[in-house]
Amino acid sequence: MADGGLSIGQVAQRTGLSVHTLRLYEREGLLASEVRRDGSGRRVYSAWDVEWLANCVKFRASGMPLTTISRLAQLVRAGSGNEAERLELLRAHQRHITEQVAQLRDCLDLINVKVASYERHLTAGASGDPWHQQRPPAPQEHRIDGA
Structure with a gap:
């Protein structure tokens, strides 16, 4: 993408997740930040988004439930002050x-x-x-x- 971000297809290739799964993860609140949209409404992922998704892939491979990943993402989105709860998860x-x-x-x-x-x-x-x-x-x- 021209603005330095990555398209959903590029992120799918880099993470091994399908486009459908990426949309599901976004819908279910599993991303730690809101995915930007370009002028045409297409998703634009940052390098940080890709890093977070790579962590999610490993979390899932290790058997972490989606509800736990969702809670962790929610805590990260909320910012500092909840590190003890993140650590316990x-x-x-x-x-x-x-x-x-x-x-x-x-x-x-x-x-x-x-x-x-x-x-x-x-x-x-x-x-x-x-x-x-x-x-x-x-x-x-x-x-x-x-x-």
């Missing part, structure tokens, strides 16, 4: 992500054990299924009548 999400990372580490540990097991199995030229070889024996039925 981010800390709450940080705790959530930390829990997710711990769960993913547990999953990765299991996958690593299984990969190592199959690698050993294939390297040794062993027969049979290593997954079944690790299975505990089936419990035997116990009869109460002594038979």
